[in-house]
Amino acid sequence: MHYWLMKSEPDEVSIDDVLAAPARTVPWFGVRNYQARNFMRDGMAVGDLVLFYHSSCAEPGIAGIVEVVSTPYPDATQFDPASHYYDPKASAEQPRWISVDVRAVRKTRLLSLKELRTHPQLEQMRLLAKGSRLSVMPVEPAEWRFIDKLLSA
DNA sequence: GCCAACGTTGGC
DNA sequence: GCCAACGTTGGC
Numbered sequence: 529m530h531y532w533l534m535k536s537e538p539d540e541v542s543i544d545d546v547l548a549a550p551a552r553t554v555p556w557f558g559v560r561n562y563q564a565r566n567f568m569r570d571g572m573a574v575g576d577l578v579l580f581y582h583s584s585c586a587e588p589g590i591a592g593i594v595e596v597v598s599t600p601y602p603d604a605t606q607f608d609p610a611s612h613y614y615d616p617k618a619s620a621e622q623p624r625w626i627s628v629d630v631r632a633v634r635k636t637r638l639l640s641l642k643e644l645r646t647h648p649q650l651e652q653m654r655l656l657a658k659g660s661r662l663s664v665m666p667v668e669p670a671e672w673r674f675i676d677k678l679l680s681a
Numbered sequence: 682g683c684c685a686a687c688g689t690t691g692g693c
Numbered sequence: 694g695c696c697a698a699c700g701t702t703g704g705c
Contacts, residue, residue, distance in 0.1 A: 535702095535703090537703095560701095561688075561701095561702095562688090563688095583702085583703060583704085584702080584703055584704080585703095588703080588704070641704080658685090658686080659685075659686040659687060660686090660687095661686075661687060661688085661701080661702045661703070663702085
């Protein structure tokens with residue numbers, strides 16, 4: 529059982545969109561960074577819990593919790609020339625990028641980036657590291673427990 | 682729109 | 694394999 533944080537632009541896919549999807553489940557597609565991909569490919573398992581983070585928006589922060597409900601499979605958008613995420617170097621025989629399906633567990637209050645930065649207990653969070661741009665990253669169990677407490681309070 | 686930080690590309 | 698140029702991310 530591992531904990532993760534994944535970033536999504538709410539204009540593309542928000543926590544409300546996940547809640548509104550059939551079976552509250554959506555494919556997580558569009559990851560185009562090798563480090564993020566490797567976390568998904570090598571580290572994620574069905575049942576892992578994920579902080580759903582809204583990025584590139586007015587109030588960036590944690591907006592919900594989702595759960596990994598599939599093993600990794602090829603991201604379909606890499607094969608689609610019409611897609612923003614098309615990758616001409618990927619082929620069906622040699623896919624380069626993967627997706628996992630995630631299901632909404634719950635929407636939370638918005639725990640903003642600003643608030644996250646105020647807690648010394650979270651100083652070491654990868655998300656808060658200078659220059660951190662990963663869209664998929666692990667969360668330490670102690671960090672998860674602390675954040676879970678903040679979200680329940 | 683700015684810009685810091687980081688990743689990728691491609692010539693050599 | 695180096696590294697300059699370029700592209701992207703993402704907060705502000």
